């Protein structure tokens with residue numbers, strides 16, 4: 167009768183309790199010690215960071231687990247590979263004001279924070295110098311002024327790092343400020359948290375989004391169907407029930423999702439929980455992650471087979487970001 171009530175951990179607690187020791191990871195997952203030396207060395211360049219809800223989805227004893235492979239530091243990361251650079255997107259060239267990237271017509275990307283709940287080994291932000299920087303009040307004012315002065319901007323994209331690492335009250339304040347700008351119509355949130363730490367999508371967060379006059383689009387990031395557990399389904403359902411469009415972007419990664427079966431299942435399972443596939447990005451040539459790279463020809467071959475097996479609306483757009491272009495570049499079209 168009087169059993170203690172176990173409250174589930176809050177997302178803030180889960181966020182603060184990420185696993186950062188390769189040794190503890192290998193022990194917990196019963197993986198061979200031979201991985202340890204490489205993992206320790208690679209994690210000095212880019213720390214290992216794994217939240218528990220992600221860890222729970224990794225199969226024990228399987229060094230090839232697709233979720234493990236995205237987060238386990240490997241000795242290969244230290245290889246020098248020509249053409250793989252620290253700033254593959256040359257983003258340092260398109261910051262008119264601090265924290266804002268304006269490369270494409272009509273939409274601007276705002277970097278709310280450099281922090282993430284997870285460190286993905288393939289991430290092009292792994293070398294960003296201001297990894298933990300948060301947007302200060304003066305910077306934010308400059309961003310608001312920039313957007314206000316340019317009526318062609320109709321959409322603001324919250325990006326990072328992961329913008330949903332920010333608290334609800336902070337997000338609410340930022341959104342309230344943006345709403346005052348009459349020419350803004352849409353708010354887009356690019357976040358991996360609905361997948362990595364789905365507990366982040368609380369009712370109170372969804373209420374923040376429900377209150378804005380802006381049309382909200384959320385782009386989540388899932389690379390493999392094994393990521394989509396019941397917690398993710400609940401998080402997405404909360405968003406879609408609030409009238410929010412939820413899209414997915416994935417990165418095509420060798421050894422993780424470079425098979426037609428995996429990509430097909432990913433699209434189908436995303437749709438089953440209310441998400442439409444958006445982009446499938448080919449890999450950015452980021453230093454330390456060359457072992458994830460897949461040649462364009464193989465990527466196109468995969469797309470051809472995927473298109474043969476799925477309804478059109480479940481086929482993601484194979485794309486890449488090429489510095490200097492006014493949009494993402496599509497790599498697979500039917501003319502080929």
Ligand SMILES: *Cc1c(COP(=O)(O)O)cnc(C)c1O
Pocket residue numbers: 267268269270273274275323487493494
């Ligand atoms: C990817 C990206 C966007 C969004 O592009 P969409 O094709 O609209 O998804 C906007 N700004 C920057 C800087 C980007 O990198």
Ligand code: SF4
Pocket residue numbers: 281282283284285286289290291326327328358387
């Ligand atoms: S969550 Fe996104 S931004 Fe953060 S490390 Fe992973 S890929 Fe990079």
